[in-house]
Amino acid sequence: MRLLCGYLLYLIYILCNKWAHSTALEIPEEFQKSSHSNNWAVLVDTSRFWFNYRHVANVLSIYRSVKRLGIPDSQIILMVADDMACNPRNPRPATVFNNAHQHINVYGDDVEVDYRGYEVTVENFVRLLTGRLPPGTPRSKQLLTDEGSNILIYLTGHGGDGFLKFQDSEEVTSQEMADAIEQMWQKRRYNEIFFMIDTCQAASMYEKFYSPNILAVASSLVGEDSLSHHVDPVIGVYIIDRYTYYALEFLEKVQPDSDKTMGEFLEVCPKRVCISTVGVKRDLFPRDPYKVPITDFFGSVRPVEITLTGLDIEAPPLVQNKSVPVATTEKTSSKYHQIPLFPSHLFVES
Template sequence: MTLYLQCKNPPISAQRHDVVLLELHQSGLQIKQNSSLKVDIQITGQFCHIVLMLADDMACNPRNPKPATVFSHKNMELNVYGDDVEVDYRSYEVTVENFLRVLTGRIPPSTPRSKRLLSDDRSNILIYMTGHGGNGFLKFQDSEEITNVELADAFEQMWQKRRYNELLFIIDTCQGASMYERFYSPNIMALASSQVGEDSLSHQPDLGIGVHLMDRYTFYVLEFLEEIHPASQTNMNDLFQVCPKSLCVSTPGHRTDLFQRDPQNVLITDFFGSVRKVEITTETISLDRDLADFESKLPRDEVATEPLKYAEQLPVAQIIHQKPKQKDWHPPGGFILGLWALIIMVFFKTYGIKHMKHVF
C-alpha cells in the first residue's frame, strides 16, 4: 500500500509536509502489514491530507471476522481503519511502475490531484514501507519487486527535479537496512527495523484469526508517536532509540550521513505533523500580477539565471554505442563432455583394442 499525505497550507517553517506509506503484500494473512501502515495513517493523518494506495484491503476481506475494521492490538480498542479512510490506489494499481511515477511526477496529465504527489523544494517527505523483503529488494504483491538501486535512483530524480527539501525514509521488513545502503542523494535520513541478515518479526498474535496483528518495530514506534503532540520538542535521536534489540529481537538501524542537519536538532513534527501559523490582518494587500515587474524587484541571487539541468536516468547514448564485450573462453559444458564420452565408448566397443593399430 502506498500513502501520500500532503498539507494544504505551509506550517511555521514555510515548508510542506508529504508522506508516502507503502504496504505491498497482497495476501489474506498479511494483516500485520496492513495494520502497521494504518497506524501511521492515524499518527500522521491528524495534521495532513492523505492519498492512499492499498495493495490488499483487509478491512473488506471476507475472512475478516469484524468487517470494516483493522485493529493494532489484540484488545481491539483502537480501530486504525477509521471512518475517513479514502483509498485512491488499490489492489493491482499498486505496482513498482506506479509508485516510481508518483514519486518522480511522471504521470499522465489526466491523473487527478488526489493521486499526485504535489511536492516541491519546500516539502518534507516521509516514506514508510512495510512488506516482505530481502537483501536489497522489497516485494510488490509477490509478482514484482523494487531494488535498493531503483529506489536510490528515484530519490535522485526527485532531488534533481526539486521535489523535496528533506526526506525521511522508514522501512519495516526483513533485512531492511539493505534498502538504504545505495542512497546517494542529499537531505535523506533513513531508518530500518532490521540489519542485513536479520528477520523483522511480528507482534500481538490474535488467536481468533490465527495471525499476528502488527510488526514489532511499528508497534513500538506507535507507542512512541502516540505521545507526540503538535508542539512537541522530541527530536529524531529519540526516535532512533524507540525499539532496542531487547524489544524488537532484530537490530534496528539508521543512516544520517546524507542529512545536512544534526538529528538532535530535527523535530519529530518536521515529518510527522506541523502547526500552521495563521496571521490575521485588517490591512488591504494589493497583489501585483505583473510577474516580470515582480522578478525585477527580487534580489539577483533569488532569480534563476541559468536553466535547470536534470540528470538522465540512464546513459542511453553510451549504452547503444558501446562496443560489445569479447566473450571469454570457457571449458565445454557437461553435455559436450558427455557426448564425447559416448562417442569414445561406442568407438572402443565397435573396434576394440586389437584394431587400434589399424586406426593410428
C-alpha cells in the same frame, strides 16, 4: 462610538500580534530550524493475502498518526495492496486493529486510500515519487511536492537483500529506489526526506542512497529478519510488526506542539524488544536528529499571515510570513491563510 470601535480594533490587533509572536516562540531555541514550508507522507503496504494482515495494520497505524498530528489527507498518499477491512475472512467487517485488545480501529471512518489493490505496483510507486504520471491523473493520486516539502516515506511488506516485493509478483530494488529519490532531488521535489521501512533486511533498501537531505531508519539490518509482534486469536494471524508496534507506542505520546525529536524516535525498539537490529542512515542528513522536532516529518507546518486589509487604522507593521505549526484534520493547501481581525475570526482553524 466611532472612536470606541477604532480603539477596540486596535486592541484586537495588539493581542493578535502578541499571539503570533508567542506562538512562533513555542519551539525550543535549541532546535535547528527547518526551511520547509509543507509536509507530505507517502505510506505504502506492498503485500497481499490474509496472512499479511499485519502489513495493512502497520501502514494504517502510521496513517492515523500523521493525520492526528496535522497532515491532511490531501497531502497523504496511501497505497494499500489488499483491503483487510473488507476481506471475507475478517470476523469484524470494516475494521482493522493493530492490537489484540482492539484498542484502536485504525481503519476508522475517514480512511482515504489513493492506490488500492492492483494499482499498488512498482511502476506506479516510482512514477508517483518522480512526478512522471500519465496526463489526467487525479490530484489525489499525485505527489504535489516542491523544494519546500518535507516528505515521510513509509514502506512495509516482504523484502530481502536489496529488494522489496510488491504483491509477490514484482520487486523494487535498492538501486531503483535511490535513483527515484535522486530524480526527486534533481527536479526539486523535496526539501528533506525521512525514509522509514519495516521489512526483512530492511537496511539494504537505503544503502544505495546518494541524494542529500535524507534521514533513514530500517527495522532490521542486512541478514536479519524483521519479526511480528503478536497474534490476535480471533482472526488467527499476526496483527502488527514488532518495529512498527514500538514506533507507534512512541508516536501516540506525541502531540502537535511536542518537543520530542527525531533522534529520540530513532531509538525506539531496541534489540531487546525488537529482536532485530534497527538500522539508521544519517550521513546524508546535515541536521542533528536530536535537534530536529519530530513534527518536522510526522506533523504539519501551516504558514499563517496576519493582515489588516480593509481596516482604516494606523498601526505598526507586523512581521510577515511567520511559519508556525498548526494541527489540522481537514483538506487544505499549504498557501498562506488571511486572518481578518474581527472578534469572531481571531483564530481560524485551517
